[in-house]
Amino acid sequence: xxxxxxxxxxxxxxxxxxxxxxxxxxxxxxxxxxxxxxxxxxxxxxxxxxxxxxxxxxxxxxxxxxxxxxxxxxxxxxxxxxxxxxxxxxxxxxxxxxxxxxxxxxxxxxxxxxxxxxxxxxxxxxxxxxxxxxxxxxxxxxxxxxxxxxxxxxxxxxxxxxxxxxxxxxxxxxxxxxxxxxxxxxxxxxxxxxxxxxxxxxxxxxxxxxxxxxxxxxxxxxxxx
Amino acid sequence: xxxxxxxxxxxxxxxxxxxxxxxxxxxxxxxxxxxxxxxxxxxxxxxxxxxxxxxxxxxxxxxxxxxxxxxxxxxxxxxxxxxxxxxxxxxxxxxxxxxxxxxxxxxxxxxxxxxxxxxxxxxxxxxxxxxxxxxxxxxxxxxxxxxxxxxxxxxxxxxxxxxxxxxxxxxxxxxxxxxxxxxxxxxxxxxxxxxxxxxxxxxxxxxxxxxxxxxxxxxxxxxxxxxxxxxxxxxxxxxxxxxxxxxxxxxxxxxxxxxxxxxxxxxxxxxxxxxxxxxxxxxxxxxxxxxxxxxxxxxxxxxxxxxxxxxxxxxxxxxxxxxxxxxxxxxxxxxx
Numbered sequence: 001x002x003x004x005x006x007x008x009x010x011x012x013x014x015x016x017x018x019x020x021x022x023x024x025x026x027x028x029x030x031x032x033x034x035x036x037x038x039x040x041x042x043x044x045x046x047x048x049x050x051x052x053x054x055x056x057x058x059x060x061x062x063x064x065x066x067x068x069x070x071x072x073x074x075x076x077x078x079x080x081x082x083x084x085x086x087x088x089x090x091x092x093x094x095x096x097x098x099x100x101x102x103x104x105x106x107x108x109x110x111x112x113x114x115x116x117x118x119x120x121x122x123x124x125x126x127x128x129x130x131x132x133x134x135x136x137x138x139x140x141x142x143x144x145x146x147x148x149x150x151x152x153x154x155x156x157x158x159x160x161x162x163x164x165x166x167x168x169x170x171x172x173x174x175x176x177x178x179x180x181x182x183x184x185x186x187x188x189x190x191x192x193x194x195x196x197x198x199x200x201x202x203x204x205x206x207x208x209x210x211x212x213x214x215x216x217x218x219x220x221x222x223x224x225x
Numbered sequence: 226x227x228x229x230x231x232x233x234x235x236x237x238x239x240x241x242x243x244x245x246x247x248x249x250x251x252x253x254x255x256x257x258x259x260x261x262x263x264x265x266x267x268x269x270x271x272x273x274x275x276x277x278x279x280x281x282x283x284x285x286x287x288x289x290x291x292x293x294x295x296x297x298x299x300x301x302x303x304x305x306x307x308x309x310x311x312x313x314x315x316x317x318x319x320x321x322x323x324x325x326x327x328x329x330x331x332x333x334x335x336x337x338x339x340x341x342x343x344x345x346x347x348x349x350x351x352x353x354x355x356x357x358x359x360x361x362x363x364x365x366x367x368x369x370x371x372x373x374x375x376x377x378x379x380x381x382x383x384x385x386x387x388x389x390x391x392x393x394x395x396x397x398x399x400x401x402x403x404x405x406x407x408x409x410x411x412x413x414x415x416x417x418x419x420x421x422x423x424x425x426x427x428x429x430x431x432x433x434x435x436x437x438x439x440x441x442x443x444x445x446x447x448x449x450x451x452x453x454x455x456x457x458x459x460x461x462x463x464x465x466x467x468x469x470x471x472x473x474x475x476x477x478x479x480x481x482x483x484x485x486x487x488x489x490x491x492x493x494x495x496x497x498x499x500x501x502x503x504x505x506x507x508x509x510x511x512x513x514x515x516x517x518x519x520x521x522x523x524x525x526x527x528x529x530x531x532x533x534x535x536x537x538x539x540x541x542x543x544x545x546x547x548x549x550x551x552x553x554x555x556x557x558x559x560x561x
Contacts, residue, residue, distance in 0.1 A: 123318060125314055125316070125317070125318035126318050128281070128286050128312070128314065128318075129314070129317070129318040130334075131285070131286055132284055132285075132286060132310075132311050132312045132377075133311065133330065133331040133334050133335075133376070133377070133380075134331060134334040134335040134380065135330075135334040136334070139333060139334050143320070143330070146320075146321070147320060147321060
């Protein structure tokens with residue numbers, strides 16, 4: 001109980017390090033999900049609505065990548081950005097950029113696949129309604145997005161939940177550098193290994209709060225749709 | 226001046242998933258069909274007869290496998306028909322948001338300027354005055370249909386395609402939709418619809434086209450518009466422009482009578498009969514129907530069809546131009 005009490009005190013006191021760690025996690029996760037969504041949402045639509053050679057293969061690869069372990073993504077990007085890797089000269093290893101790249105690779109298949117699934121279940125009357133009313137090009141695509149905002153938001157929030165809670169990519173590519181690349185999950189891992197549970201538990205509570213808010217938002221988005 | 230809105234020639238359509246099976250019958254096979262401008266045309270037929278598919282083709286939502294479709298004399302692909310023809314689905318899809326937003330969107334799609342008061346005028350026309358701020362998806366089935374029609378009317382289309390407008394609505398709403406459709410036709414709009422409801426089809430339509438397994442077939446009915454004159458007793462009257470029919474007495478406001486061609490008997494000599502409807506006219510045509518059946522068309526001031534067997538035709542021994550007596554019982558006159 002003492003540990004829990006100390007953890008709650010850390011949260012309520014607004015501990016500077018705790019706030020920085022939370023903000024770093026949120027910054028990484030938000031950036032990676034925005035960038036992944038910019039690619040994943042149109043890709044999900046294209047894979048469902050357009051026919052082109054290799055479409056099925058891309059779908060199989062994307063669906064397989066959904067189960068990709070975070071440490072494998074970390075290892076893959078590590079091998080690219082390490083000093084001896086092809087992108088080694090860019091000096092990306094143990095920087096926020098490396099973490100964000102890893103998180104994008106991690107979450108892109110999830111967003112794409114979920115958007116693809118949503119488009120597959122789209123009300124078949126919607127495209128016909130848009131066409132008959134004269135929507136085309138930009139107006140057509142914007143309306144598809146607007147009408148499907150619920151499932152698309154669910155996909156984005158699910159992806160956000162995945163990156164905010166991952167530890168493998170952040171640890172391997174960020175290096176868990178204090179005040180720089182240390183995130184909620186890497187801190188929990190470090191503090192637990194040191195036997196200092198207060199900070200770890202406090203961050204765990206924050207992580208749970210974020211998960212709760214995400215679920216609430218998903219529920220709200222789906223309910224409103 | 227071209228008085229046809231659509232002309233279909235040698236049209237064939239098969240849904241893509243059936244292509245691999247070479248024995249599969251096309252959903253639609255239409256050798257020649259002419260759809261008149263400014264009228265209400267109804268496609269009628271069983272489930273899967275191709276009614277909705279045909280509407281979608283006319284609306285530019287599906288492309289036929291082969292054949293030609295002319296829109297006001299111009300091939301469909303090269304005309305801007307898609308801006309002038311709007312289809313309203315059986316269960317219309319309404320966008321998330323208010324009724325007002327639903328009505329405003331087509332103007333944005335077609336980059337048209339919206340006249341002030343147009344939304345209110347259109348809502349008033351469909352009987353939904355004051356519904357602007359209501360959530361479109363929370364309306365009743367009949368209200369949703371009317372919102373969908375109002376939305377379609379926003380860009381003043383020349384042709385309105387309605388897929389079963391009377392489906393899943395109560396009698397009152399169905400009658401209101403009938404009045405709306407007739408009102409739109411009277412304003413010069415061409416309306417093409419499909420319906421399972423015989424009464425709806427008979428009352429609203431200027432022409433009914435029956436589809437059977439994707440092919441237009443001759444329908445077996447004489448349909449006349451006019452006014453019903455109710456009388457106490459067994460029989461009343463129905464007046465068309467130039468004829469007075471005797472029909473069963475029934476309370477109600479009827480605008481259409483339907484007489485099956487099978488119930489119309491023809492003779493060369495005038496016969497004394499207890500039947501109350503006796504007309505005479507010139508035999509205009511004798512057409513073979515199917516399996517030993519013929520359709521006779523007699524000009525009695527209005528064209529009346531009678532369907533008889535080949536042996537009856539042989540006994541009648543009539544030729545085109547002969548004067549024939551046409552007889553049918555009041556109970557053969559169905560009121561709608």
